[in-house]
Amino acid sequence: MNFSSNLIENAVREISKLPGIGSKTALRLVLHLLKQEEQSTLTLTEALRKLRQEIQYCRKCHFIADKALCSICESSQREQHTICVVENSQDVMAIENTAQYKGLYHVLGGVISPMEGVSPADLHIDTLLERCFAVDFQEIIFALSPTMEGDTTAFYISKKIQNPEIKITSIARGIPVGSEIEYTDEITLGRSILFRTAQN
């Protein structure tokens, strides 16, 4: 596409690097910004710059935070003896939005994946183990992706913990609410029969 302007071309190129945004959408966004007040673009760019330069990660659980400790680790309202191990900060937000969990979190930053060159040393497993030794956790919940990598990571960590006192669980796998049994894949359906729960 011929943009007639290097400024537009640069802006379109940078915006279309974002996931799910092609050059047509990027051009639409650029022309939208040009129609708005200059201040609205400056507010946007300032928010992004500040975000990227000032963001911190909680030094305890590695969740995104504005300061050294995230609001969850700081809170005394949270159940201090349960810890939920997740892959990334998005997972924490997703679980928080369910309002079904009141314990602590630990963000691994990924899962062990030899195929993609992610080894246990690349993840925040050491800090998790330190926390497990330091605090008297009663339960560790693995909320990792239901994939080979997720399972491997959960297995690896549970072996490392070596503490029979700590109950280790995984979030339930089964048929998602609202889906239809006939279209559910065999593994999920098989597991959901095997790990059936009591009708309450």
Place this chain on the structure above:
Amino acid sequence: MNFSSNLIENAVREISKLPGIGSKTALRLVLHLLKQEEQSTLTLTEALRKLRQEIQYCRKCHFIADKALCSICESSQREQHTICVVENSQDVMAIENTAQYKGLYHVLGGVISPMEGVSPADLHIDTLLERCFAVDFQEIIFALSPTMEGDTTAFYISKKIQNPEIKITSIARGIPVGSEIEYTDEITLGRSILFRTAQN
């Protein structure tokens, strides 16, 4: 949604002001930026800031330009006696991409719309008339939206030009290539029969 971080909340709010981007997509983009190198965010924000602060509009045709005159007005390769009147810069880009037009342009900045409070004085009609008096145009092509407002604007301008020497045309309306006749609206189909073209 609970974002745990004011920095994320601000960035998500600013991004979701863009057209077609909701807060879920905005969060996805924000987390993507956080995963990338800091430099890639700074390149993006710098491109947007420069775009908004340094963009200029061609003083002749009002098309987006990096300097006082756009590349089309500057070019001696363009047909100097034909001018195409469009609503906005996007329309110029769209027509340029067809590679079917080699003349000049004039960007009105909108169409006359009493409903939305857009009067002729709000548009670049005066500069178009000045160009028409100064240059010996042979043809003025109206490429405005096929709406009441577009037609009114074309009619208003052609009355103002008052020069029987200049041929005034409009881009063809009819059935878009690839569409089906049975699903075409009545007005378009009616016009396309009335203004049928010779088979070549």
